[in-house]
Amino acid sequence: MVTLKQIAEICGVSVSTVSKAMNGQPDVNPATAERIRKVARDLGYRPNAAARSLKTKRSYLIGVLFADQINHEYFANVLDSIRNTAMDLGYDIMFVSDRVGNYKMSFYNHSAYRNCDGVIIMEARFEDPEVVELAASELPIVVLDHVFSGCVSVMTDNVASMVEIVHYVAGMGHRKIAFIHGQENGYITQKRIEGFYKGCMELGIRTPAEYIVKGKYHDPEASAEATKQLLSLPDPPTCIIYPDDYSYLGGLRVFEKRGLTVPDDISVVGFDGIDLASHLRPRLATYRQDAQKIGEQAVIKLIEQIEGPMKKHEEQVYVSGTIQPGKSVKKIG
Structure with a gap:
């Protein structure tokens, strides 16, 4: 199995530089980082998720709570943006639910059971006590289209x-x-x-x-x-x-x-x-x-809380959209 040390020796850099380049950290020269990643790809390097989690104390798993059917194109587009942004930043996503098999559990307990680093509450009955419990927990939270005290919210203005x-x-x-x-x-x-x-x-x-x-x-x-x-x-x-x-x-x-x-x-x-x-x-x-921007901001704001220095806090992030005039409004007067 190819190791970071072997990649470092081939590239003539330190192991820490290779690690930073593979994790997309900004303090590596872009040309050097790209060369490191190319060597890693050519050698068939695969990151060890278990080792990374052990070192960072994070699961790199984001929970997404969508308590209804995903039959709305807008929400589907937001979810697609969340998934792509999370992947680009080295995270996976999973759906938070209220059961595992036949075992009933709260949204918060399911998030903890799956060891989520944080949760995006995307669509739910916001007055539901289980949703309120999740929002009020110690987990980093981002809420879409609603405001909870102590949480980051992302929405259209x-x-x-x-x-x-x-x-x-x-x-x-x-x-x-x-x-x-x-x-x-x-x-x-x-x-x-x-x-x-x-x-x-x-x-x-x-x-x-x-x-x-x-x-x-x-x-x-x-x-x-x-x-x-x-x-x-x-x-x-x-x-x-x-x-x-x-x-x-x-x-x-x-x-x-x-x-x-x-x-x-x-x-x-x-x-x-x-x-x-x-x-x-x-x-x-x-x-x-702007479904893409809303999804991107949701992930970015959650990871800011997960990785610091912005820990869990209250903030409203407003995303602008645009009028599409169409042909359904008649000019009168």
């Missing part, structure tokens, strides 16, 4: 994103703008509602209370019912903002049944920026969340 959407729609001449939002108890929903009102206030738009309607994320049926409610108003909106791109399909179905066309009769905007938005006709205007 939901206030700024809604302000940007409202300004875009108003810039197309619309003043009667409605918003179908997700579950009211969620942190993200609260921030998006705040952003919607903030954008309207900045533009002097008075929004009737009946223009703000409860729906559900990733639920076309809930959006269909909300759309019917809005279209039945004596003075219906000219533009509807949906909780996400997929939920908009429910609204589209209602429009088709009523003989309405987008954007001639009604304008619409989605949220997330998934591929679906670009395949709809007309192409859906939407706010694209």
